[in-house]
Amino acid sequence: MKHPLLPLSETMHYILLALKEPLHGYAIMQTVERMSEGTVILAAGTLYGAVENLSKHGWIAPVQGGDGTEEGIRDHDGRRTHPGHRAGKTGAFAGTL
Amino acid sequence: MKKRKWFINLLKEEKWLNDRLAEGYACRRVSSLGGYLFEPTDRKMVIRLDYQRQMSAEKYEEYKGTYADFGWTHLKGSRWGSVQYWQKPADGRDEIFSDAGSQIAFYQRLTHYALTTACLFFIYICVLFDGHIFTAMFDVKASYLTEGLWEMEGAMFWRAFLFETPFAMLRFLPAWIFGIAIVVSLYSYFLYVKRKKEYA
Numbered sequence: 001m002k003h004p005l006l007p008l009s010e011t012m013h014y015i016l017l018a019l020k021e022p023l024h025g026y027a028i029m030q031t032v033e034r035m036s037e038g039t040v041i042l043a044a045g046t047l048y049g050a051v052e053n054l055s056k057h058g059w060i061a062p063v064q065g066g067d068g069t070e071e072g073i074r075d076h077d078g079r080r081t082h083p084g085h086r087a088g089k090t091g092a093f094a095g096t097l
Numbered sequence: 098m099k100k101r102k103w104f105i106n107l108l109k110e111e112k113w114l115n116d117r118l119a120e121g122y123a124c125r126r127v128s129s130l131g132g133y134l135f136e137p138t139d140r141k142m143v144i145r146l147d148y149q150r151q152m153s154a155e156k157y158e159e160y161k162g163t164y165a166d167f168g169w170t171h172l173k174g175s176r177w178g179s180v181q182y183w184q185k186p187a188d189g190r191d192e193i194f195s196d197a198g199s200q201i202a203f204y205q206r207l208t209h210y211a212l213t214t215a216c217l218f219f220i221y222i223c224v225l226f227d228g229h230i231f232t233a234m235f236d237v238k239a240s241y242l243t244e245g246l247w248e249m250e251g252a253m254f255w256r257a258f259l260f261e262t263p264f265a266m267l268r269f270l271p272a273w274i275f276g277i278a279i280v281v282s283l284y285s286y287f288l289y290v291k292r293k294k295e296y297a
Contacts, residue, residue, distance in 0.1 A: 011196045026166035044167035044183075045147055045193035048160055049202055 005057055011050050014040055015060075019093055022063040025051070028093075051093055060093045098122065098135040105214070105277045106284070107180055107207060111146040118142045127173040127182050141187040144172070147203065148210045151178040164193070178213075197296040204289035211282030218275035225268055233272035240265040 005012065018031040028051070029042040042050075054060045100117070104110035114124060114133070122135035123142045149160065157176035164171065164183055167190075174181035183193060194200045219230075226233045233239070238247065241261050249257055 009196060009198045011198065024166075025163040029167070041190065041195060043190070043192045043195035043199075044164045044169060045145075045203070046195045046199035047167075048163040049199045051163075052156075 003057075005053065005059070009050075010040060011042065011046060012054065015042075015047075015050050015054065019060055022093065024093070055093065062093055098137075100133045100135065101131055102133065103131045105211075105274060106281045107146050107148060107210075111144060114144045114146075118144060124172055124182075124184055142184055143187045143191045144182065144184045145169075145191075145193045147181040147183065147193060148206050149174075149176075149178070149181055150206065150209070152176050169193070178210075180210075197292060201289060201292050201296060204285055204292060207285040208282050208289055211278050211285055215275055215278035215282060218271045218278060221271050222275060226272070230272055230275065233269050234276060237265070237269055240268040 008016075014032040014036060015028055017035060018028050023031060025044075025047055029047055033041050051060065055062070102113065104113070117133070117135055118124065118141075121137055121139075123138040123140070124133060124144060125136050126132075126134040128134075152160065154176060160181075161171055167185075168188075169183040169185045172182035172184050185191070194203060222230055222233055226239075241247075241258070242264075243257055243261050246254070246257055246261070
């Protein structure tokens with residue numbers, strides 16, 4: 001049977017590409033905007049739904065920050081890979097594929 | 098400015114709220130019983146309504162956090178399957194859904210929400226009227242249970258009638274809410290199918 005996430009939407013496609021490195025919500029939107037040269041600008045509800053869906057199927061997974069603080073995005077070794085943005089209340093996600 | 102208004106259709110409510118904001122107001126508070134508090138503002142504001150099914154506390158924080166990151170202020174909503182009210186200053190990125198897929202999913206949730214509402218009221222009517230919905234809707238007299246009410250005359254009739262009216266409303270209004278909820282769910286379903294066809 002065909003996987004429920006297929007065919008992959010443009011939104012999902014870009015999010016997966018962006019999550020080659022751990023990013024949280026707002027940073028995903030910025031990365032996708034940059035990658036698509038401004039043609040794909042994710043809105044909050046769309047991003048939440050897509051991340052929710054991708055993580056439900058295990059295509060992405062939450063990444064814990066090194067020291068538990070939420071202000072920055074870190075990779076698996078706890079290195080800071082992104083300066084962090086705004087309130088940054090949402091957790092970071094990374095691709096698992 | 099305080100306003101009181103009742104909506105069953107979430108899309109109409111959103112439109113009405115944005116019409117108020119376009120008059121130069123920002124929404125301060127939304128109460129559960131259809132009360133809206135507005136205050137004048139110089140900034141142009143937008144409100145968007147979302148519906149989410151019940152979710153875990155953790156997911157709800159994630160949900161609210163994502164919107165907050167995008168500049169949305171949460172006006173009202175709970176994690177127990179409810180309408181979520183979001184407001185923010187207009188800046189050209191004023192939608193909460195940016196692709197067809199998420200909009201389709203939204204209409205799907207909306208259909209589910211209207212159907213749930215209809216079901217709840219249907220159960221209520223079944224208990225009160227043995228499921229005779231049309232009696233409840235159109236035979237208003239059936240909602241008045243005072244014996245001999247319609248034979249009374251003059252002041253006595255009006256006293257008894259007015260006394261019972263609030264109770265009668267509890268009996269016939271749910272039937273109307275049920276009817277409207279069915280229409281809204283059909284309408285949401287129609288939007289869902291239409292959007293899906295456009296997308297496919």
